[in-house]
Amino acid sequence: MSQEIKGGPLTRLIMNDKAGRKLLLVLLLVSVLVPLSNLLVPEGSLFHVSTFTMTLLGKYLCYALLAVAVDLIWGYCGILSLGHGAFFALGGYAMGMYLMRQIGDRGVYANPELPDFMVFLNWTELPWYWQGFDQFWFAMIMVLAAPGLLAFVFGVLAFRSRVTGVYLSIITQALTYALLLAFFRNDMGFGGNNGLTDFKDILGFDLQADTTRAALFFASGIALIGGYLISRFIVTSKLGRVLVAIRDSESRARFLGYRVEWYKLFVFVVSSMLAGVAGALYVPQVGIINPGEFAPINSIEIIIWVAVGGRGTLYGAVIGAVLVNYAKTYFTGAFAELWLFMLGGLFVLTTLYLPKGVVGLWAQIQEKRRSSSGGPGGGQSATAEGKV
Amino acid sequence: MSIATPKHIDHPTVLYMNGVSVSFDGFKALNSLSLFIEPGEMRAIIGPNGAGKTTMMDVITGKTRPDSGTILFNDKEDLTRYDEAQVANMGVGRKFQKPSVIESLTVFENIEMSLKGGRSVWQALVHKLTPARQEKIDEILDLIDLKDRQHEEAGSLSHGQKQWLEIGMLLGQEPELLLIDEPAAGMTDEETMKTAELFKRLAKKHSLMVVEHDMDFIEALDCKVTVLHEGRVLAEGSLETVKANQEVIEVYLGR
Ligand SMILES: Nc1ncnc2c1ncn2[C@@H]1O[C@H](COP(=O)(O)OP(=O)(O)OP(=O)(O)O)[C@@H](O)[C@H]1O
Ligand SMILES: [Mg+2]
Numbered sequence: 236m237s238q239e240i241k242g243g244p245l246t247r248l249i250m251n252d253k254a255g256r257k258l259l260l261v262l263l264l265v266s267v268l269v270p271l272s273n274l275l276v277p278e279g280s281l282f283h284v285s286t287f288t289m290t291l292l293g294k295y296l297c298y299a300l301l302a303v304a305v306d307l308i309w310g311y312c313g314i315l316s317l318g319h320g321a322f323f324a325l326g327g328y329a330m331g332m333y334l335m336r337q338i339g340d341r342g343v344y345a346n347p348e349l350p351d352f353m354v355f356l357n358w359t360e361l362p363w364y365w366q367g368f369d370q371f372w373f374a375m376i377m378v379l380a381a382p383g384l385l386a387f388v389f390g391v392l393a394f395r396s397r398v399t400g401v402y403l404s405i406i407t408q409a410l411t412y413a414l415l416l417a418f419f420r421n422d423m424g425f426g427g428n429n430g431l432t433d434f435k436d437i438l439g440f441d442l443q444a445d446t447t448r449a450a451l452f453f454a455s456g457i458a459l460i461g462g463y464l465i466s467r468f469i470v471t472s473k474l475g476r477v478l479v480a481i482r483d484s485e486s487r488a489r490f491l492g493y494r495v496e497w498y499k500l501f502v503f504v505v506s507s508m509l510a511g512v513a514g515a516l517y518v519p520q521v522g523i524i525n526p527g528e529f530a531p532i533n534s535i536e537i538i539i540w541v542a543v544g545g546r547g548t549l550y551g552a553v554i555g556a557v558l559v560n561y562a563k564t565y566f567t568g569a570f571a572e573l574w575l576f577m578l579g580g581l582f583v584l585t586t587l588y589l590p591k592g593v594v595g596l597w598a599q600i601q602e603k604r605r606s607s608s609g610g611p612g613g614g615q616s617a618t619a620e621g622k623v
Numbered sequence: 624m625s626i627a628t629p630k631h632i633d634h635p636t637v638l639y640m641n642g643v644s645v646s647f648d649g650f651k652a653l654n655s656l657s658l659f660i661e662p663g664e665m666r667a668i669i670g671p672n673g674a675g676k677t678t679m680m681d682v683i684t685g686k687t688r689p690d691s692g693t694i695l696f697n698d699k700e701d702l703t704r705y706d707e708a709q710v711a712n713m714g715v716g717r718k719f720q721k722p723s724v725i726e727s728l729t730v731f732e733n734i735e736m737s738l739k740g741g742r743s744v745w746q747a748l749v750h751k752l753t754p755a756r757q758e759k760i761d762e763i764l765d766l767i768d769l770k771d772r773q774h775e776e777a778g779s780l781s782h783g784q785k786q787w788l789e790i791g792m793l794l795g796q797e798p799e800l801l802l803i804d805e806p807a808a809g810m811t812d813e814e815t816m817k818t819a820e821l822f823k824r825l826a827k828k829h830s831l832m833v834v835e836h837d838m839d840f841i842e843a844l845d846c847k848v849t850v851l852h853e854g855r856v857l858a859e860g861s862l863e864t865v866k867a868n869q870e871v872i873e874v875y876l877g878r
Contacts, residue, residue, distance in 0.1 A: 473741070473750035476732050480725045487723045490684060491796065492711035492742050501744045 247471040248464055254594065255467065258550045259460060265292070266456025270449035286445050289452050290520050291564065295557050296455040297517040300462045302540045302556035303549055304509035307466045309538070310547030311475060312502050313482035315400075318407030319510050320533035321414050322382035324524065326511025328418075329381050331431035331524040332365060333374030334442075338435050351433070352426045362424045371438055378515040379508045386507030387500065394496040394503075399485070408531050415529035430525025437519050448520070455516045459553070462509045466549055469502065478502060532575075539582045545592025554593055636698055637662045637800050637830040638683065643692030644854075645678055652678040653689065654854035660800070665826035667841045667862075668834045670851035671875050676834045677720055679851070680802045684717050685710040696800070712742060716798030720805045720834075722785035726778030730769050730788055733777050734760050737795030759795070766821070767791040782809035790821070801825070803833045807840045819843035850875065 249256055269284050269292060276283040284292075301323050308314040340347040344354040348361055367373040389410060393403060421427035440447040469475055480488040481495050488495050518524045527533075536559075544555020559581070567574050589596055632639075638660040645653040653675045660666050668676055681687040683694060685707045694702040702710055711717070724733050738759060741750055764770040767787040772780065777788055786806055793801055803822075807815040819840055822831055826846075835841055841848060841862060848865050850858040852875070858868045865871050 469748070472748050473736065474744060474747035476725075476728055476736055477747050479728055480736060483725050483727055484723055486686075486707070487719075487725060489707035490711050490717050490719075491737055491792070492708050493747075494708045494742070497744050498747075 244468070248467050251471070252467065252550075254548070255463070255550045258553060259463065262296075262456055262460050262463075262553075266296075266453050266460070270453050273452075274445060274449050286448050290448060293448075293452040293455045293520045294517060295560050296452070296459050297513045297520070298537075298540065298560050299553040299556040300455075300459045300513035300516075301510050301537055302544065302552035303459070303462050303466055304506040304513065305537050306541045306546060306549055306552035307469065307509070308502055308506045309541060310549075310552070311470050311482060312478040312499060313485075314499060314503060315404045315538070316407045316503075316506075317404045317531070317534045317538065318409075318411040319506070319537055320531075321411035321529055322386060322507040322510035323514035323517070323533075324411075324414070324418075324526075324528035325381040325385065326378045326514030327518040327524040327528060328425060328431065328514075329368075329374055329377040329511070330515035330518045331434075332368040332377075332425075333371060334434035334437060334519060335431050336365070336369040337437065338433065341435055342433070350426070350431070352421075352429065353424070356421060358424075365424065375515075378511050382507040382511035382514075383504050386504045390500040390503045391496075394499045397496075408534065411529050411534050412531050415526050415531070418526035418529060426525070428526065430523055430527075431518075432523040432525070434519065434522060442519055442522070451516065451520050455520070458512055458516055462512065463549060463553070465505070465509070469505065470549070474498070474501075536578065539578060539585075541592075543581060543585050543589075543592055545594035548592075548594055551592050551594040558593065632659055635662060636660060637664070637696065638832070639693065639695040639698060640679075640683070641693045643679075643682060643689045643694060645675075645682055645687060645689050651854050653682065653692075655692070656851075656855055658849060658856060660830055660832060662830055663826065663828075665822065665831045665833065665844060665846040667844050667846055667848045668832060668851060669836065669838075669841060669848060669865075669875065670857070674851040675854040676851055677804055678854075680717060680804055680832075680834070683710070683802060684715060708742070711796065711798075714797075714799035716793040716796045716801045718786075718789050718793055718801070718803045718806060720808075722782065722789055722809075724777040724780075724785050724788050724792065727776060729774050730764070730777055730780070731760065731773040733788055734763050734791055734795050737792035739795065739797045763791045763794050766794065783811060783814050786810060787814075787818075790818070794825075799829060801829055801831045803831060805834055805836065807835055807837045812839075815840050816843060 249259070269289055272282050273284045273286060273289050301319065304322075305316065305319050308316055335350040338350065342351040342354075344351050346354050349358060353361070368377070393406060398406065417423055418425050419428055425431065434442050436442050437447065440450070470478070477488060477493050477498055480491070480493070481498060485495055514528070540556040540559045541552045542555070543559050544553065545551025559578075563574060563578075566577060585592060591598070636659045638658070640656060640658045643653050643656045644651060656675070656679060668679075670676055678687065682689045683702055685702065685705050689703055696702050696713060696715065700713060702715075705713070725736070728736070735752070735756070738756055741747060761770070764773055767790060769780075769784060769788060769791070772784070777785065780788060786809060790803070790806065793803070806818055810818065815837060822833060822844060825831060833844065847860065848862050849856055850865050850868070850871050857874065858865045858871050866876065
């Protein structure tokens with residue numbers, strides 16, 4: 236980490252992050268090439284990416300952003316949030332509300348103002364908290380503000396009363412569970428059990444069109460790259476080192492004069508907003524948001540992605556999210572009922588045998604290769620790479 | 624023999640503790656403790672295990688709230704009203720009994736983090752390593768003899784080196800009052816003596832309170848000694864006088 240101190244922002248963000256640099260390059264290529272090959276390469280060609288595959292990959296990108304958000308607080312600051320799915324879902328609902336309003340009078344009940352489910356409930360007026368969501372810019376602000384505000388209030392309460400460790404994890408689970416129950420209720424005005432769905436278009440573009448899908452995919456890739464760079468900016472600043480200090484020895488940070496609660500609050504809020512953005516990009520691609528997204532198990536899965544990929548590296552989180560979700564897609568197709576057990580097993584195995592995740596393993600392998608190829612001092616740099 | 628515990632003293636103090644008591648589940652860890660440190664003074668604190676030495680530092684630094692008593696910093700700030708970070712930023716630095724450095728940061732980063740100022744979240748985010756800061760870090764690295772290991776993780780240092788690093792972090796904070804808990808633990812004799820020399824030099828600019836069991840070290844500090852026992856001051860004075868004190872011999876030195 237030492238070299239990261241020197242140099243301008245570009246050096247800090249990119250040049251010193253060898254693995255991250257490769258990852259960003261891959262992400263950039265994927266973000267550009269996948270949509271292009273979907274739109275321009277004729278179907279049937281080997282290089283054509285189907286809309287189905289593109290949408291699936293787009294989902295992975297959103298998950299990867301969510302994983303980066305979690306790694307930022309867990310990997311660097313030791314805050315084990317088991318409720319980050321809630322922030323993802325809130326961002327998703329904010330986007331969903333915009334998409335519902337976009338439907339306009341094309342719903343089953345053809346009400347120009349009210350979404351179908353409200354008409355069905357015999358509501359006559361749009362609730363106050365649905366106001367403004369017909370405006371895209373307003374919805375985008377809410378994508379950040381809704382998770383950010385919840386994280387802020389939660390963080391002020393939890394961090395100022397110094398709730399840490401397992402207690403914090405438990406109350407974050409409780410938080411997402413409480414929201415799950417709340418959003419299930421019809422009278423909450425978020426579509427209850429069914430959630431929000433049957434979206435038609437976004438910014439006037441048909442959501443079923445390949446071009447729209449391609450644009451959403453591209454946006455997800457860019458959001459992931461942006462989220463990665465924001466996180467990287469934070470962790471390579473002195474603030475990032477204070478976060479590591481808090482993770483390693485909270486009391487030391489306090490006695491050095493750092494107000495630990497404000498640092499935690501800051502990074503928690505940033506992380507919740509990244510999660511919100513991920514959720515907002517996820518919803519138009521999958522076409523639905525329902526209370527199931529608040530399920531406690533979802534939040535636990537995110538932790539597993541990060542643990543599998545390798546905690547405290549950011550790029551590990553991206554890799555973990557893609558790997559585990561690819562496995563999930565594959566296995567839930569083949570033996571659905573076993574997936575949860577496999578996920579649990581995966582977590583146990585990683586914790587026991589791969590404390591630094593897949594990227595740690597990779598660093599280890601490289602170190603072995605280097606030392607067996609016999610260059611003097613070759614083993615040194617590899618340890619530095621897999622650390623934190 | 625009884626120790627005078629004046630309610631008011633007529634000379635300025637950097638640390639004023641009067642009648643401070645702390646109990647844990649009825650057990651009195653500090654029992655109406657009174658102790659005064661003058662500006663620029665170095666004070667050694669000795670006493671058997673469980674005497675309350677660490678607890679005393681805890682109440683000064685805002686970690687533990689005393690049940691009763693007064694603690695003043697520079698005769699004005701009531702330290703019992705502030706939390707750890709606030710007390711630290713007022714100018715009270717603390718070295719822990721168990722070496723406590725940030726193990727996964729480098730030696731350099733540990734020192735950099737300790738440098739005075741820039742404690743807000745925003746300042747930390749936009750922090751830059753200015754030449755002045757770099758110079759200050761180099762100075763401290765020289766002083767604690769860790770320059771050639773500055774880019775290594777602090778976790779890889781030996782016990783003694785971690786102690787030194789933590790002392791270096793204290794210096795970075797530029798505190799007025801340094802509370803140092805068992806600095807010599809895990810150090811070689813040579814390192815111990817070097818540490819004593821360093822503290823003596825520091826005492827001119829700072830006030831120091833040093834807790835230590837190592838009597839050679841205390842002797843090398845050559846300063847006023849306070850003996851704590853069962854949460855109270857048992858004796859106070861030059862090392863000779865407290866060594867000759869019958870009670871001190873019984874509870875501490877005679878073991
Ligand atoms: N948080 C706590 N809860 C309960 N008892 C405590 C707590 N902190 C300290 N004590 C008790 O208070 C007494 C004083 O402890 P303290 O750590 O201050 O002693 P010390 O003089 O620093 O001893 P040592 O030389 O071993 O470091 C001990 O009996 C200890 O067990
Ligand atoms: Mg102690």
